[in-house]
Every structure is written in C-alpha cells, then in structure tokens.
Amino acid sequence: MTAQASRSDHDPAIPDIRDIDAYMQRLGQGAREAATLMRRVDTAAKNAALLAMAEHLEQARSDVLAANARDLARERESGLEAALLDRLALDDRRLDAMIDGLVQVAALPDPVGEIDGLRSRPSGIQVGQMRVPLGVIGIIYESRPNVTLEAASLCLKSGNAAILRGGSEARDSNAAIAACIRAGLARAGLPESAVQVVATTDRNAVGRLISMPEYVDVIIPRGGKSLIERITREARVPVIKHLDGVCHVYIDAGADVDKALAIAVNAKTHRYGTCNTMETLLIDAPLAETLLPTLALAYGEHGVELRGCERTRAILGDIGVASEADWQTEYLAPVLAIRVVDGIDDAMAHIERYGSRHTDAIVTEHYGRARRFLAEVDSSSVMVNASTRFADGFEYGLGAEIGISTDRLHARGPVGLEGLTSRKYVVLGDGQVRR
Numbered sequence: 487m488t489a490q491a492s493r494s495d496h497d498p499a500i501p502d503i504r505d506i507d508a509y510m511q512r513l514g515q516g517a518r519e520a521a522t523l524m525r526r527v528d529t530a531a532k533n534a535a536l537l538a539m540a541e542h543l544e545q546a547r548s549d550v551l552a553a554n555a556r557d558l559a560r561e562r563e564s565g566l567e568a569a570l571l572d573r574l575a576l577d578d579r580r581l582d583a584m585i586d587g588l589v590q591v592a593a594l595p596d597p598v599g600e601i602d603g604l605r606s607r608p609s610g611i612q613v614g615q616m617r618v619p620l621g622v623i624g625i626i627y628e629s630r631p632n633v634t635l636e637a638a639s640l641c642l643k644s645g646n647a648a649i650l651r652g653g654s655e656a657r658d659s660n661a662a663i664a665a666c667i668r669a670g671l672a673r674a675g676l677p678e679s680a681v682q683v684v685a686t687t688d689r690n691a692v693g694r695l696i697s698m699p700e701y702v703d704v705i706i707p708r709g710g711k712s713l714i715e716r717i718t719r720e721a722r723v724p725v726i727k728h729l730d731g732v733c734h735v736y737i738d739a740g741a742d743v744d745k746a747l748a749i750a751v752n753a754k755t756h757r758y759g760t761c762n763t764m765e766t767l768l769i770d771a772p773l774a775e776t777l778l779p780t781l782a783l784a785y786g787e788h789g790v791e792l793r794g795c796e797r798t799r800a801i802l803g804d805i806g807v808a809s810e811a812d813w814q815t816e817y818l819a820p821v822l823a824i825r826v827v828d829g830i831d832d833a834m835a836h837i838e839r840y841g842s843r844h845t846d847a848i849v850t851e852h853y854g855r856a857r858r859f860l861a862e863v864d865s866s867s868v869m870v871n872a873s874t875r876f877a878d879g880f881e882y883g884l885g886a887e888i889g890i891s892t893d894r895l896h897a898r899g900p901v902g903l904e905g906l907t908s909r910k911y912v913v914l915g916d917g918q919v920r921r
Contacts, residue, residue, distance in 0.1 A: 487673065489760050490540075490911070496818060499805070501551035501585040501660065502607045503685065503686045503688070503792060505682075505692060506686065506688055506690045506691055507694060509691070510684075510685065510694035510695060510698065511694075511698075511701075511831070513649050513682050513684065514622070514649070514677075514698045514700070514701030514702060515523070515701065516677075516679030516681060516682060516796075516891075517622045517647040517648070517649050517679060517680075517701060517702070518621075518622055518700075518701050519677070519679065520531070520647040520677045520679040520680040521619070521621045521622050521647040521680075523676075523677055523680075524619065524642075524645045524646065524647055524676075524680055525618075525619060525645060526606065527645065527676065529538065529596040529598075531674055531675065531676060532592075532596070532642055532643050532674075532676075533592040533643075534621070534640060534672050534673075534674040535670050535673070535674035535676050536588050536589075536591055536639055536642065536643065536670070537588070537589065537592055537670075538669070538670035538671075538674055539588050539635070539638070539639070539666055539669070539670030539671075540585045540588040540589055540592075540670075540672040541666055541670075542581045542665075542666040542673075543581070543584065543585055543588070543635070543663070543666045545583055546662065546665065546666050547578075547581055549662050550576065550659065550663060550666075551576060551577070551578075551582065551661045553658035553659050553661065553662040554574070554575065554576040554631065554656075554658070554659040554662075556658045557574060557631075557655060557656055557657065557658050557663070558574060558575060560573065561574060561655045562585070566655060568759075569758055569818040569819055570615075570629050570655070570759065571760035572757070572758070572828045572914060573628075573629035573630045573759050574629045574630065574631070574655055574656055574659075576631060576632070576658065576659060576710070583632070584632050584635050584636075585690050587635065587636060587639065587880065588635065588639050590880075591639040591640060591643050591844050591903075593645070594643065594865070594884075594903060597617045597644060597646045597814050597907050598617055598618065598619060598644060598901075598907065599616060599617065599618075599901050599903050600617045600859040601614045601615065601616045601853075601912060602614060602615050602616075602617075602916075603615055604662075609918050609920070610915070610916065610918050611815075611855055611913050611914065611918050612913070612914040612915075612917045613911060613912075613913055613914075614911070614912055614914075615909040615910065615911055615912070616909065616910055616911075616912045617904070617907045617908075618645075618907060618908060618909070618910050619644055619645035619646045619701050619702035619906070619907055619911055620644075620646055620704050620906055620907060620908055621647070621704075622646065622647045622648070622649065622701055622702050622703050622704075623637075623641050623646050623647070623648050623649075623698065623702075623703065623705075623706060623906065624648075624649045624650075624651070624695045624702045624704070624705045624706070624723070624744040624886075625637045625648060625649070625650050625651070625705075625706045625707075625708070625888065625889075626651045626692055626695065626696075626705065626706070626708070626709070626717060627640075627650075627651070627652055627653065627707070627708035627709055628652075628653035628656075628708070628709035628710060628713060629653055629655055629656060629709070630656070630708075631656040631660050633650075633652070633664060633708060634650055634656075634659075634660050634663045634664065634667075634683060635663055635666075635667070636887065636888065637650055637706075637888050638650065638667050638681045638701070638890050638907055640823050640887070640901075640902060640903060641679060641681065641888070641906060642676075642681060643903055644903045644904075644906040644907055645907075646906055647679065647681070648680070648681045648682070649682050649684065649695060649702065650664075650681065650682065650683045650684065651683075651684040651691060651695055652683065652684075653709070654687035657687055659683070660683055663683075664683035664685075667681050667683070668681075672745045682866075683850060684816065692717075693720065696717055696720060696721040696722065696723065697720070697722045698720070698722075698723070699722050699723045702723050703723065703724070704723060704724050704725070704726060705717060705721050705723050705724070705725045705726075706725070706726045706727070706888055706889050707725065707727055707791065707889075708888075708889045709779060710885070711729050711730050711816070712845060714727050714729050715729065723869070724766075726889065726891045726893060726896065726897055726901060726905075727889075727891065727892070727893060728842070728843075728844060728866070728889070728890050728891055728892035728893075729842060729892070730761070730816040730842045730844070731754070731760075731761030731762060731763070731765070731766050731816050731842060731844040731845065731890075732766065732813075732814060732815070732816050732840060732841055732842040732844065732885050733761075733762060733763065733764050733765055733766075733841075733842075733844050733846060733847075733874045733877075734765075734766045734767070734768055734770040734771075734833075734836070734837050734846045734847070734874075735749060735750050735753050735767055735846075735847045735848075735849065735874060736770075736827070736833040736834075736837075736846070736847070736848045736849070736859070737767070737768070737769045737770060737773060737777065737849045737872075738770050738772040738830060738833075738848055738849060738850035738852060739771075739772040739773055739829070739850075740850045740851050740852035740855060740857055741770075741773065741849040741850050741851065742849070742851055742871075743773070743776075743777060745849055745871055746773075746849045747777070747780060747781065747784065748783070749847065749849050749871070749872065749873050750764070750767055750781055750849070751784045751785070752873040752875060753847070753873040753874045754767070754785070754788075754790060754820075754822050755785070755788040755790065755820070756873070756875045757875070758817075758818060758819055758820055759818045759819075760818075760846065760875070761816070761844060761890060762845050762867075762874050762875055762877040762878060762890070763818070763874065763875065764822070764847075764873075764874050765815065765816055765817055765822070765823065766812075766813060766822070766823045766824070766825065766836075766840070767781075767822060767823070767824045767825070768824075768825050768827050768833045768837075769824065769825075769826055769827070770826075770827060770828075770829060770830075771797070771826050771827065771828055771829075772831070774797065774798070774801055774826045775801060778798065778802055778824070779801070779802065779827075780799050782802050782805075785822060788820065789820050790820045790821065790822050791806065791821045791822070791900055792805040792806065792822055792824060793805065793806035793807065793809075793812050793821065793823050793824070794806070794807070794824040794825070795808050795824070795825045796822070796824060797825075798815050798824045798825065798826050798828035801826075808823045808824070808825065812900070813825070813836070813839075813840040814840050816842070830848075830855050830858060830859065834846075834859065834862055834863060835861055836896070837865075838863075841863075841865060842892060843864060843865045843892040844865060844866060844867070844877070844890065844892055845865060845866065845867040845868075845869065845874045845877040845878070846859075846863050846865045846867075846868055846869070846871035846874070847868070847870070847871075847872060847873070847874050848869070848870055849870075849871055850870070850871070856870045856871075865892075866890060866891060866892050866898045866899040867890075867900075877890065877898055877899070877900065877920060878900060878904050879900035879901070880897060882899075882902075884900055884902030884903065887900040887901055887902055888901045888902075888905070889901050891905070
C-alpha cells in the first residue's frame, strides 16, 4: 500500500507531497545516478561547490536566521525541552562556524583515489588498496540544522551522494540551508541530486529511506536513543550509529587538582545538550574529601543538580541519591551523577558496566595508570587530562563530522571524510598471467 501524507500535517512551507513511496523512490534514483557521476568528479570541482555553498550561505544569512527564528518560536510554543531548543538554535556565531566548516572541508585533503600499501608480489603484479566513496548515504537527524550543511559537505568531498532527512522541528531552517546547497552545486556544475534534503516531515519518509538497499548504501542516524533504536531495528541497509553518550571523567588519586577541577567543570557545563558532555563523574577515594566540596561549589554556580552515591552524599550532604538508572542516563541537561571509587580498576569496571562506548577521560599525572586507561577502556574516544567535549570532528581536525560511531566495524569515533569511504583492492600489472 502506498503511504499517504495526511492533510493535517501539511504546512505552507512544505511541499504537499502525497505519494511518499513515489517521492522517496525519485530521490533514491536521483541519488544513485548522482553517485555514479560523483565518482568521476575531481577535487577541484568538489571544492568549488563547497566554497560556492559558503558564499550562498553568507548571502542568505538573514533568510536562514529568520527561518530558524520561525522554527524556534513554533517549537518553544509546543514545549520542546531546553536542551533540544539549544540544539535547534542558530545565531551569527553558529552560522559563522558553519561557513568556516565548509571552507575547512574544502581545504582538507581529498581521500578518494588514495592508494595505500602498494607492494610487489613474486608474480610481478603490484597490489594495493584504493579509497573509494561508499556511494549513497542516507542521514537521518533531529534538531540541529547545522548537520544539514556538515553532512552535505563531508558527503560531497568524499565523493558520495546524500539524502538528508532532518527533524520536523528544524523544517524551515533546513529548507533555507538546502537552497544554499543546491545553489552551490549548480554553480559548480554538479548535479543537484548529489545532495537532496527530504522536503516532507511525514514519518513514512524515514521508513522508506532505510528500506531502499537498491538506492541507499548506508544509513547514519543522529538523534535521540529512540530514533536510533528504531533505525537500527528496521533498516535494511547498513547503519553507522551511536545510541547515546554516557560519558565519564575519572579523577585519579594521582591527578593535578587544578587540572581536575577545570576538566570536570568544562566537561559538564560547556554545553549540556551534546553527546560528548560528561554525565557521570568518578573520583578516587583519596581525593574525594578535599576535591568534591570545591567541585560542588563550582557546579552550584552553573546550576547543576548533583546526584551521588552513598559515599558522595556523606561528603556533600544534601544532594540527590544516584539510582541505578542514573548511572545509565544521558541527561543532556544540567544534572550530574557522582560516584566515589576505589582506584582505577573500580573506575574502569563502572565504565565497562554503564558506559555507552562513546567518550571517557582520566585525569592523572601517573603515567602507568594513564596508559592502562587508554588501553583498557573500550570507547570510541579515550582521553588523558582533557575534557570529553573535545570528542568532536572539528576538534580532531576532520573539518566537520557526520556523527560519532560507537560501532567497532568500519568507522569508529567521529566520522569524517575517511569514514565515508571504503577501500577496494587494485592490481597493477604488465601483462602477467597466472600459472
């Protein structure tokens, strides 16, 4: 049966797309054709499109901000929670970062066509591996309109075609940004179907996007745990994902106290609504009596609600009780769970049990314990003496990221250009035949 968009969902800003199946098939066909063309596009043309997008976004700054203001007003009225409103919001500073991101991706080396490990075999042939685009990438995300541009730029630079489906809360913002993307592609002489933004908020569009293996090669979901669980469960194409970001900072007995204070406060309060924000603080028992009161004062200045284990509450007094659920919760809010632990083994056991394999950090001046933490904590980013907030493609020098993968296969951690390619074997010969 053909899925139909309901009239009640129609908004004047959204095309009245009635036949979702036919619409998504058109997008898929266009993306597949574009992916074939993109394999032939050279680096100069891709960079020209990225820089043209940056220029069009600058020219359309007032239009994009006005569209975002409409989204914010509508979602604020509907009761969208504060953390998601923060993700949705654009201002001049965030627009500047988006424009800078396009320029930086244009400046990055193009991975497509790189040949690694070329070696000669006894037969005389040479064998190596060449980086190639994945093909058509479907990206499903919520709230953050900047993802539209980041995803477009990385898919384009890595030679892929993309179908982007943003959340309904950012529909006006995404439409304004999509216009800049199309203009940039056209100006560079590239097919507009190389990056397509789904122009309907009908939920059936997601169901079709994740079940078109004939058109889509990989799905990358970015959003809440329920969205990613649904995509993982229902997708008929491979998925690169992370479910949540239950990130930890462990303050070891061998920590520099000033570093520990700065890192623990930054990791929680720099931004609340991001997946690399610390949600649980682990502190070694020998430091707990002296450092926890200072940390509590600092968190109090930021309005952070503290929930602690029995030993934490014995030191800090009247704070909330950390339940079993708290250790597993990605708050995305000014709430922090604290546990006093007995050394690095206790800390790593807690992370192993409750962590989400996203980002975990140790603060210590003890070389051996730092090395153990790096080797034994099974997360996509593991840090020594640095805030978890650095777990980000831009901070890692990737220019931008499509998302953070906590999977173990193909891509892990922030997914940049190389994560959007695969490798195929190439063989160079001079008339050799097998005997």
